[in-house]
Amino acid sequence: MSVIAVTVFVVAYALIANDRVNKTLVALTGAAIVVTLPVISSSDVFYSRTTGIDWDVIFLLLGMMIIVSVLRRTGVFEYTAIWAAKRAKGSSLRIMVLLVLVTAFGSALLDNVTTVLLVAPVTLLVCERLAINAAPFLIAEAFAANIGGTATLVGDPPNIIIASRAGLSFNDFLIHLAPLVVIVIGVFVTLLPKLFPGAFTVDPQRVADVMSLEEREAIRDPSLLIKCGVVLVLVFAAFIAHSLLHMDPSVVALLGAGILIVVSGLERADYLASVEWDTLLFFAGLFIMVGALVKTGVVGQLARSAATVTGGNAVWTTMLILAVSLAVSGVINNVPFAATMAPIVGELAPSMLGHGHPHALWWALAIGTGFGGNLTAVGASANVVILGIARRADNPITFWEFTRKGAVVTATSFALTGVYLWVRYFVLS
Template sequence: MTAIAIVVFVAAYSLIATERIHKTKAALGGAALVLAAGVLDSGDAFFSHDTGVDWDVILLLFGMMVIVGVLRQTGAFEYTAIWAAKRAKGSPVRVMILLTLITAVASAFLDNVTTVLLIAPVTLLVCDRLDIRPAPFLIAEVLASNIGGAATLIGDPPNIIIGSRSGLTFNDFLVHMTPIVAIELVVFTLVLPILFRGSFNTTAERIADVMTLDEREAIRNPRLLAKCGVVLLAVFVGFVGHSWFHVDPAIVALLGAGVLVLISGTEPEDYLSGVEWETLLFFAGLFVMVGALVKTGVVETMARWAADATGGNALVAVMLILGVSALLSGIIDNIPYVATMSPLVADLAADIDNPVHSDALWWSLTLGSDFGGNLTAVGASANVVMLGIAAKAGAPISFWEFTRKGAIVTAITITVAAPYLWLRYFAFG
């Protein structure tokens, strides 16, 4: 069974990476094979918290996609697109920097998937106005969302898992993660013009055309926009306070979507237009394939090898967890990876007497898994969602186009994170 799980995952991943067939077909085909081979049964695939489809992620995405579908009817995206382009004086480089910073900050307080769903339509409109290819901008934004999402407990789904396992609070994440995220964003912003050079060519006529636009004219339905604003604020409060309210983020998103559908009066074809069905099915298939690796012990074995290699040295353990997490999170998706690795980190932390050093293990797991999500196109939920939006908009991004940029950003962010961990928790801890 172990061999079947490995072969199916490697084959499906190869098909996704080479784009020989559509990623959703590859993921669903792989899921069908592990189910047909008996590696997983229906209980494992659909109802198990450890090996099954993560319905919290699926339903969180669905709820936020519905909200975005309603919000799209108001003209808010067009307003934001024109506002951003004008504040950047029509310069594509400044537009990219402005939108990525907005994305990163928003991802810290919403989850990064929600932020991507909100910012992608804006980006497509800006690029259309400037007559430039949107793919580099979309890639830059999703990379920024994974960096910015690391700053808080709710910014990235793996953080929620880590917070639950470790007992670390929202405020703990703010104190320990926000400083390094701020540093990473400064470095990322400096790298952007180099990383995406050649992507900023437009004409003076296009820039002049953008500068003459009035963003206020873009709002088509002020009343609906006000309703959306109230619901989004309530959803944000629900995300921030989910640990106090004891309501999971997925439930918050579904409640927000349901309330907005009821009060907006929009038709199903309108609010369902924002749902990326192929993306949701891709996630379902990927979760099942990774679940097969979890059930057969493959992921746990790899994680234990990494943990055993530390030899009881806390600093070695921190650096090894950081590096291994960055690599494996980029390959098998950071959500199932963190779910599997968290118990092992908890065991390691329990054996370390110095509480500062034991907490450093959790922060290395957080940084490695969040930043490692940028490594490949399937490393994080936000990546997959963004690629789905791009394909639906007629501006497809290939696996390798994303991964070439993501691998560079991952290497840079992990390189910056390593000395931060050493300095804060060992040299001066």
């Protein structure tokens, strides 16, 4: 069965990377094959947290897409776009830097998917006003979301899995990972002109037109904006405090969406306008194919083999876990990978006592699964969402366009992280 699971995944991945076949159709076809044969059962698909569809991700996306649909009716995205363009004095590079920093900060407080869903509409409007291609901006925001989300316990789902297994707190993540994230984001910002050459040329007349606009005139429904603002504050507060409230972010997002549907009085076509159904179905298919790899033991075997190659050397074990996590999380979704690796790291962590910081392996896993999402276009949920938004906005981003840039960002992140882990946990420990 493992041969079938690997074959289906590799063929599906090749077709997705090819960009000539609809990726949602490919993912659903691959899922249908592994379920029909059957490599994976219906109970594994619908009810298992390690091998099934991650319903928290699906419903978090659905809820936030509905909230964005309602929010779009107020004109606040146009307001923010004009405000950002004017503050940057029409410089597209300054605008990209501003959006990257906002995305990274937002992803640390919320989660990367929610953040890109809120920032992407603003980005599209800014680029439309300046008549420039939005694709480079959206790609940069996906990278920033994955980097920023690594900084905190709530920023990326794998961090929650790791924290639960290792007994780590919110403050532990903040103290150990936030400094690295600040360094990586700083270097990433300096790389933007080289990563996206030719993306910052703007027609001076367009800049003059934007500078003459009055952003307050963009607000179309002040009353609805106030209602949305109240609901969003409550939603964001619940996201941050979800561990205290014992309420998953997906439930919070659906509750917020439901409240906005009721108070807005919008028609169904209006509040569903921004829902990316293709993206949701793609995620479902991808989760099932990856679940088949987990169910048949392929992912677990790869992880164990990689972890035993170092012969017990603490530094090399840490670096290998980082490298493997970066590579594998760039190919499959990082949630099932983190769930599979967590028990393995739990077994290896005690051997670190007396040979460096006992949590170094956990930080290597957290950083690898977070930063590794930048490697390919399907490496993280935020990437898939960004590609869906770009496609609907007629600014399509190909798999290889994203992945070429992502490989550079991931390699840079790996180099910086390797030095950080070595110095902090082995030289200074």
